Amino acid sequence: MHRFLTLTAAGFAGLPLIFSAASGEGLTAVSLVQSWRDEGTPDGQCGSKTGEFETAFGVRSEAIKFDTDNREGGCRYRLAIVDPDGVLAARGWQLKIVFTPQGDIGQCKYPGPRDVPVVRTAAEVAQVWQQGPWANPIIVDTDDRVGGCVMEFQITGPQTARSPVLDIRYLPDGDPGQCPQSGDKVARLGHPAAMIIDTDNRPGGCFFQLRLRE
Numbered sequence: 320m321h322r323f324l325t326l327t328a329a330g331f332a333g334l335p336l337i338f339s340a341a342s343g344e345g346l347t348a349v350s351l352v353q354s355w356r357d358e359g360t361p362d363g364q365c366g367s368k369t370g371e372f373e374t375a376f377g378v379r380s381e382a383i384k385f386d387t388d389n390r391e392g393g394c395r396y397r398l399a400i401v402d403p404d405g406v407l408a409a410r411g412w413q414l415k416i417v418f419t420p421q422g423d424i425g426q427c428k429y430p431g432p433r434d435v436p437v438v439r440t441a442a443e444v445a446q447v448w449q450q451g452p453w454a455n456p457i458i459v460d461t462d463d464r465v466g467g468c469v470m471e472f473q474i475t476g477p478q479t480a481r482s483p484v485l486d487i488r489y490l491p492d493g494d495p496g497q498c499p500q501s502g503d504k505v506a507r508l509g510h511p512a513a514m515i516i517d518t519d520n521r522p523g524g525c526f527f528q529l530r531l532r533e
Contacts, residue, residue: 345406346483349376351531352399352444355383358458359392366524373401373441379488379530385459385498385516386524393428393460397453399444400437400531407437412476412483414506418457421515422466428458430468459516467499467517472506482508486530489514493523501525 354371357364366384374380387393398416400407407413414435420427429452436447447453461467476482485506491498497518504512518524 345404346376346533348403349406349483349531350374350401351380351529352401352441353380353383353529354395354397354448354456356395357392358395358460362390362392364388364390364392365394367526371444374529374531376483377530377532379486380528382488382526382528384492384524384526385461385518387459387461387516387518388520389462393426393458396457396459397448398435398529399447400435401439401441401444402437403439405439407483410476410481412474413437414485415473415475416457417469417471417473417511419469419471420466421469421517423464426459426461426464426466427468428460429455433457459518461516461518463519467515469513469515471511471513473511474506474508476508478508481533483531483533484508485512486528486532487512487514488526488528488530490526491523492526494521497521497523498525 351374355365355369364387366386368381368383415432417432418427418430420430433452438444438447459468472485487504489498489501491501499515499517506512
């Protein structure tokens with residue numbers, strides 16, 4: 320089940336889509352919120368699902384597509400979690416993304432680690448994306464320069480806690496050399512999962528989906 324967002328903070332106003340809060344108790348109320356947008360003039364480098372969209376717990380998100388090449392600009396990515404009942408905080412569970420250049424640093428703007436923000440309501444998502452490290456989103460701008468970008472997902476928390484895992488589906492659409500370490504992966508407590516984005520002028524790009532589940 321996917322729900323769509325109208326975010327009101329700067330840069331997100333006016334989206335013609337409405338968010339409906341997840342219902343239920345416990346982990347069934349948890350959802351992922353992703354933002355996938357062109358940096359600069361849209362020209363098809365940031366394909367499939369674009370904008371801000373929400374995916375319910377246990378459901379695989381709609382695919383976004385990395386297709387950056389030598390066209391101008393790249394693609395902005397943000398991620399947040401809505402947890403109305405505070406279940407993840409009570410378990411001491413945290414998701415982090417580490418964004419690292421592998422080659423020319425200019426292909427991976429604003430590298431470094433980012434804790435994925437966990438908020439209680441949809442109204443808080445846009446606000447937390449304007450604060451801290453997420454004020455500078457992950458920007459993928461891979462092209463014909465050497466190397467690409469590594470995106471690693473890390474889950475931390477008490478070893479004794481029930482810990483949700485993150486499924487990562489990363490599949491090539493065209494030349495598989497643009498999507499090193501492709502396939503289905505699982506980030507779990509103490510066992511990160513990484514993918515390498517190396518899209519350039521070769522045909523196609525890379526599809527990317529997430530699923531948060533127990």
